[in-house]
Amino acid sequence: MSLSVAACSAVSGGAAAAFLPRIAERLAVPRGTPPRSACAHCDTPFPDWVRAGAACPCTAAPLWTVLAGALASGILGATIGPSPLLLVLLPATVLGLLLAMIDLRCLRLPDPLVGALAAGTVLPLAAGALLAGEPGRLGRAVVAAVLAGTAYAILALLPGDGLGLGDVKLATVLGFVLGFAGWPAVAAGLAAPHLINGPVAVVLLVTRRAGRRTAxxxxxxxxxxxVLGLALTA
Structure with missing residues (x-):
């Protein structure tokens, strides 16, 4: 483990995450609705898209957002180390954090952001595999993406499952990235989400903060x- 790489990754991830709250606040709107032009809490207009710190002076400082960005980036830096793969994953981690923030607010994963995540991961990883003479690695990533997308599409079609097409598209992109790392990463990375969401759902039900039909x-x-799949199998 390279402590210097882990530290640099954590610092860069936390610093980038500090600029996400306003972007997330503006994009966390229902499908078909234009980006929010003013604060949802105090109606203060947003003069720009990017602002370090809280989305609006009336909201709290984004401590947890910064910590999440630093933790995820630091974990990848510590486990993957200095490599071209890390250079692809660090920006993707920040974009993934933005997607998570929006999904938590409005249960939506905007297609343009999922597309940007795909362009920022699939294209450079595919090009790198071909330039390195590793077509098998690229083929494995494509197969993993197809399997992940198909599995989540089937789940989305089940009545009452609550999955959306945004989840299917995101799972497909992440399947490619995990497949590029290897089949153990695919298995761990696609199993972990359900191990994470299961206990969360139980806690919300027990505390009556959600019902059986709550999405x-x-x-x-x-x-x-x-992130866990990549880190555990690196």
Whole structure:
């Protein structure tokens, strides 16, 4: 484990995460609705998209957001180490955190952001595999993406499951990234989300903060599971 790489990754991830709250606040709107132009709490207009710190002066400092970005990035830096793969995963981690923040707010994973995550991971990883003469690695990633997308599409079609197409698309992208790392990463990364969301659902039911039909966001668990899958099998 490289402590210097882990520290640099954590610092960069936390610093980038500090700029996410306003973007998430503006994009956390129902499908078909334009981005929010003012604070949902105090109606203060947003003059721009990017602002370090809280989304609005009326909201709390994004401590947990910064910690999440630093933790996820630091874990990947510590386990993967200095490699081209890490250079792809660190920006993807920040974008994934933004997706998680939006999903937690409005149960939605915007297609443009999922598409940006795909472009920022699939394209460079595929190009890197071909340049390195590793077509088998690329093929494994494609197969993993197809399997993950198909499995989640079937789950989304089940009555009462609560999965959306955004979850299916995100699972497909993450399946490719995990497949690039190896089949153990695929198994761990796709199993972990359900091990994460299961206890969360039980706690919400016991505390009566949710009912049996309450929809829970799966995006954050999918993303956290991918980080754990990559870290545990690196």
């Amino acid at each position: 829970l966001p799966l995006g954050p668990a999918l993303l956290a599971g991918a």
